[in-house]
Amino acid sequence: MPYNIFVCAKQVPDTADITGEAMKADGTINRAALPAIFNPDDHNALELGLSLRDRYGGEVTVITMGPPRAADILRDSLQRGADGVVLLTDRGFAVADTLATSYTLAKAIERAGGADVVLCGRQAIDGDTAQIGPQLAGRLGIGQITYVTEVLSLGNGRVQARRLIQGGVETVEACLPVLMTVTSEANEPRPPRAKLLMKYKKAKAPSELARELATRKDLPAEDAERKLNDMQRQLAQAGLLIAEWDGASIGADMERCGYVGSPTRVMKVESALLKQANQKSVAPSDEGLQQLVHELTKDHILG
Amino acid sequence: MPNFFDQNEDLKFSLRWLDLADVVALREDGFAESGEYDYAPVDLEDALDSYRRVLRLVGDISANFIEPRAEDVDIEEAQFKDGEVKYPKGTAEAIERLAAADLMGFTLPRKYGGLNMPTVTYGMAIEMVSRADAGLMTIFGLQNIAETINDFADEESKMEYLPKFAAGEVTGAMVLTEPDAGSDLQAVATSATPPAEGDDAGVWRINGVKRFITNGCGDVLLVLARSEHGTTDGRGLSLFLVEKGEGVRVRRIEEKLGIHGAPTCEIQFTNAPARLIGKRRRGLTTYVMSLMNGARVAIAAQALGIAEAAYRAALEFAREREQFGSAIIEFPAVYEMLTGMQTNIEAARALVCHASVITDLEHLLGRKVETLDRSAPEYSGLRAEHRDRAKLAGVLTPMSKLFACEMANQVTSDAIQVHGGSGYMRDYPVERHFRDARITSIYEGTTQLQVVGAVGAVLAGDLDGQFAQFKGRDYEKPLGTLAGKLERMLDRLHKCTAYVKKKNEREYTNLHARRIVELAADAYIGYLLLDQAKVKKEKQYTARNFILRAAARAEGNTKLVTSGDQTLPRRHKVMLGI
Numbered sequence: 001m002p003y004n005i006f007v008c009a010k011q012v013p014d015t016a017d018i019t020g021e022a023m024k025a026d027g028t029i030n031r032a033a034l035p036a037i038f039n040p041d042d043h044n045a046l047e048l049g050l051s052l053r054d055r056y057g058g059e060v061t062v063i064t065m066g067p068p069r070a071a072d073i074l075r076d077s078l079q080r081g082a083d084g085v086v087l088l089t090d091r092g093f094a095v096a097d098t099l100a101t102s103y104t105l106a107k108a109i110e111r112a113g114g115a116d117v118v119l120c121g122r123q124a125i126d127g128d129t130a131q132i133g134p135q136l137a138g139r140l141g142i143g144q145i146t147y148v149t150e151v152l153s154l155g156n157g158r159v160q161a162r163r164l165i166q167g168g169v170e171t172v173e174a175c176l177p178v179l180m181t182v183t184s185e186a187n188e189p190r191p192p193r194a195k196l197l198m199k200y201k202k203a204k205a206p207s208e209l210a211r212e213l214a215t216r217k218d219l220p221a222e223d224a225e226r227k228l229n230d231m232q233r234q235l236a237q238a239g240l241l242i243a244e245w246d247g248a249s250i251g252a253d254m255e256r257c258g259y260v261g262s263p264t265r266v267m268k269v270e271s272a273l274l275k276q277a278n279q280k281s282v283a284p285s286d287e288g289l290q291q292l293v294h295e296l297t298k299d300h301i302l303g
Numbered sequence: 304m305p306n307f308f309d310q311n312e313d314l315k316f317s318l319r320w321l322d323l324a325d326v327v328a329l330r331e332d333g334f335a336e337s338g339e340y341d342y343a344p345v346d347l348e349d350a351l352d353s354y355r356r357v358l359r360l361v362g363d364i365s366a367n368f369i370e371p372r373a374e375d376v377d378i379e380e381a382q383f384k385d386g387e388v389k390y391p392k393g394t395a396e397a398i399e400r401l402a403a404a405d406l407m408g409f410t411l412p413r414k415y416g417g418l419n420m421p422t423v424t425y426g427m428a429i430e431m432v433s434r435a436d437a438g439l440m441t442i443f444g445l446q447n448i449a450e451t452i453n454d455f456a457d458e459e460s461k462m463e464y465l466p467k468f469a470a471g472e473v474t475g476a477m478v479l480t481e482p483d484a485g486s487d488l489q490a491v492a493t494s495a496t497p498p499a500e501g502d503d504a505g506v507w508r509i510n511g512v513k514r515f516i517t518n519g520c521g522d523v524l525l526v527l528a529r530s531e532h533g534t535t536d537g538r539g540l541s542l543f544l545v546e547k548g549e550g551v552r553v554r555r556i557e558e559k560l561g562i563h564g565a566p567t568c569e570i571q572f573t574n575a576p577a578r579l580i581g582k583r584r585r586g587l588t589t590y591v592m593s594l595m596n597g598a599r600v601a602i603a604a605q606a607l608g609i610a611e612a613a614y615r616a617a618l619e620f621a622r623e624r625e626q627f628g629s630a631i632i633e634f635p636a637v638y639e640m641l642t643g644m645q646t647n648i649e650a651a652r653a654l655v656c657h658a659s660v661i662t663d664l665e666h667l668l669g670r671k672v673e674t675l676d677r678s679a680p681e682y683s684g685l686r687a688e689h690r691d692r693a694k695l696a697g698v699l700t701p702m703s704k705l706f707a708c709e710m711a712n713q714v715t716s717d718a719i720q721v722h723g724g725s726g727y728m729r730d731y732p733v734e735r736h737f738r739d740a741r742i743t744s745i746y747e748g749t750t751q752l753q754v755v756g757a758v759g760a761v762l763a764g765d766l767d768g769q770f771a772q773f774k775g776r777d778y779e780k781p782l783g784t785l786a787g788k789l790e791r792m793l794d795r796l797h798k799c800t801a802y803v804k805k806k807n808e809r810e811y812t813n814l815h816a817r818r819i820v821e822l823a824a825d826a827y828i829g830y831l832l833l834d835q836a837k838v839k840k841e842k843q844y845t846a847r848n849f850i851l852r853a854a855a856r857a858e859g860n861t862k863l864v865t866s867g868d869q870t871l872p873r874r875h876k877v878m879l880g881i
Contacts, residue, residue: 188368190403191360191363191368191400191403193403193404193405194342194357194404194405195342195405195418196405197342197357198342198343198353198356199342201353201356238341
């Protein structure tokens, strides 16, 4: 039986290579200083989705909420073999907390006609909340399995999966539809396919096209409109137009989306600085090693 | 995330430096396929952009998937048990990975599932894969087996095999060497018996033993065998396609110094069914020569990758290792070794990339000329251009292999030296790089055979036209001084060639052939580096480092070549006590 699989993914600032410019004076992230990447755990979710499709049949649709440039990760998804992608973008979605985000994602999945399997990465490396998956399952009214490392079987309306728990793994079974959050231990994401890499580098979302045209001051508004329509039609014919949904098209109550729909307020951000006083040098010798192990054991980092 | 393309400035620069307009124009032929294949480029810019993306993909897989497995592959080694060859786990996984990324048909036409990318980009991909795991190159880097089928086999065979190669479903092997036919392939004795009368399928039968066959356990074997019984030279040999299976038995695999992931097989053929590729008698003279030329550039790229890996390890070590109160990189003896590695790697890369573009042009022009009618207006012009490129490719191919492989041996040895005692231990990867590099100057024709392949052309002045072009360019300060040194090197080259030609003693010429070829190669590379320095200013230091040392070598070697000394030809037996 073919399965309708949805993968929720997020474009995040790359926190692997942080420089001093990563944070602005007000404590918010300076996105300009950090390259935007596919959230690592979401790559694992996508890989699980693709491998389930390869094993059991069906289609994988990747959905992301973000500004137009988040289409980057949708192109990446298509290049790795996703069947379809959706960009959820609307000014009214901006600055959303997890409550508003899960509401918006749920409305989008409902608009798409629902899913048999919804996959999310365990958590995003920017907020590290790990809340979207569980909240989304709640909103969709379906079961959830978090911290999944392996899907053992899918069939007869049920899924069996292994999940990480403290100190071990447990095997659980759930009814479909189901939402699973996927850990980085689950798999090693497949690479893009060279042919798809070349094909889908040209895929664009309508709002990206609009932005491109907006930089061309020479075009009168009327012509720009027509040109936009032409470009969209051409891309659509070539299967390169990225589906784009806004608040209205998913029937969202905009009061529950974005900043206005987000009860979370950041009170204060503190920058933790490690001072020289916290550092210790250990000589590269057997004694030094012993001393290091001793220190780590004393601090309960080891053992 | 590490990436062997994105984080290799010289590799990225090389792609910018090379003028690929002609290659792309010939390969894409008016970009006619863009309507038929959604991944075909629509123009030059689109093509170059796609090349960069695909190379970045190879750089990613090499750095993050292949390299982390390389040490285990080296330890595990290819195994032979119960008549079956088994790749190490990491090798098998890497092949699967590369196939899943559509990378096993790099240069093949799109209609067979390939990417139709230029040879030079394939060389860069081989370099990155080899930097990650040298042994894996013998599977990823032998795509010219499929290329040979594409060039010379009939359409039916192409349709049958090429899509499988491109999909990574099959791997191949070049089955040439025999116990008594190594460098001298004219002595091949494996026999091919023509189809019996009335056999419409045209099945030939192969009998004999082949040795030292890299990836001989592959699914599709290109076998060089004697089809003309009673003959003893290369003109009695033809090329055959044999599938793994009936009549093909791997008898054993070798235990080797390096490239442990690559199985080196001894194969016995007993009435193995085979199909003829192309025409009879052309096996060695045309097809294997073409196959080997492709493979030689590929091995040069492999050598580059191994050297790059060793150099990076040495650089990192030298920056961290402290002795006498400072990092060892501060000492002239150490930084000279490191800059020497950097310079010679970049020198080799310039030559290999340049040679790849020339061989690609030669190949594509040849294909185009074949399809043209003799009366077509562009026919004679294209044919002349093809001949010109073919001549140049004929010298640059052996030169590239010679230079890059000797360079890799030196660089990997110096990398151990920089590490000191630690480098000799298995704890560091440089001893593996050293072992892996050693084969490159042996297989696909030893360094000494590359000299034989190039010296005739150098003596005949086949490079003179190209040198004249290089000389005619404007070199502004500070490059002008270096250009002057290169001109003096060319004078020395002419002095040497004139001397041996006048002397006209075969043994004397052969004795000094390598010095003459290396002098020509050094001058050629010097000009390529000057050209690079015109594009990118920082390259002037690399050019200077290379040219100053090359000029010093040229001076000494010219003295030796023109000495006329006969000690070795006359007294080597006395000296060796035989």
